[in-house]
């Protein structure tokens with residue numbers, strides 16, 4: 483499938499003059515050189531994204547994309563498909579983990595129906611971008627048509643084009659989506675399926691082996707899917723495809739992209755194959771306990787901020803990492819310098 487001409491163009495963030503200014507500003511703060519570790523790296527990255535030494539975070543928002551997956555017919559999840567729509571209702575009622583953590587950290591939430599297998603009617607707070615009642619079962623057919631995949635990308639882009647802020651977290655909800663994500667990971671990295679599959683919501687070891695066999699058979703069936711968007715349409719979910727579009731648009735707008743767990747990172751694998759420079763804009767919130775996530779992050783040379791054994795999704799890692807982003811911006815803006823505080827520098 484060809485890449486649509488509407489795909490955003492993403493500029494690499496390297497700017498050596500600004501990088502030197504940021505290093506100088508960071509190093510002049512009253513602390514031993516390098517002692518704020520990854521917060522220093524983060525402050526510099528945010529400066530390069532925003533093209534200034536005067537960095538700020540405005541109106542952080544987490545977008546939670548929800549959809550269903552035809553592959554659940556193969557018995558690859560520990561939970562029934564209905565949990566997808568039931569959890570969407572829980573998000574709207576503010577009862578899920580992501581509601582609690584987002585509120586705690588003053589972060590807006592947007593819940594998007596990308597393709598849930600349920601008729602919600604009109605529900606306050608639900609952003610209706612439903613493209614289908616779930617994908618097709620990719621053990622038999624490509625999960626979506628090229629047209630649906632393009633529509634999902636365009637919807638994701640349009641959502642982000644309307645945002646006001648400069649930091650965006652990505653979250654998802656979809657029973658079965660760790661199977662889609664593992665298939666994407668295998669196809670996009672070449673890592674054997676056995677190293678890409680995990681327990682998801684809680685499969686037994688026999689269940690994980692069955693999931694591996696399902697993916698291996700589907701990969702053999704769809705051996706002609708080679709290009710990133712073909713791979714996305716063949717194995718992806720509607721929420722994953724919408725996230726790919728949203729991520730590309732967010733990077734074009736020079737926003738800070740907060741990446742959550744295994745499924746969100748699988749969407750980023752697709753986006754990075756289309757526009758590798760997107761990685762300059764990404765902050766990896768955490769390393770999930772889903773088996774393949776560590777290797778997925780290594781493949782991207784990504785260093786996650788947190789390691790909390792989370793495996794929930796919903797954007798929870800993003801919400802929990804947000805205070806660290808604020809800490810990095812605040813130290814750069816608010817700490818005294820050696821000169822202003824009259825502290826002696828390294829001898």
Ligand SMILES: O=C(O)c1ccc[n+]([C@@H]2O[C@H](COP(=O)([O-])O)[C@@H](O)[C@H]2O)c1
Nearest residue numbers: 559656658659660682683743744770795
């Ligand atoms: O974010 C993660 O790393 C993560 C790891 C395991 C499971 N999940 C969540 O669990 C659901 C998918 O799990 P499963 O077993 O149904 O494929 C989906 O709603 C995800 O948000 C999320």
Ligand SMILES: Cc1cc2nc[nH]c2cc1C
Nearest residue numbers: 561565569683794795796
């Ligand atoms: C209850 C439940 C909540 C979730 N949130 C994200 N994925 C989920 C999967 C289940 C099963």
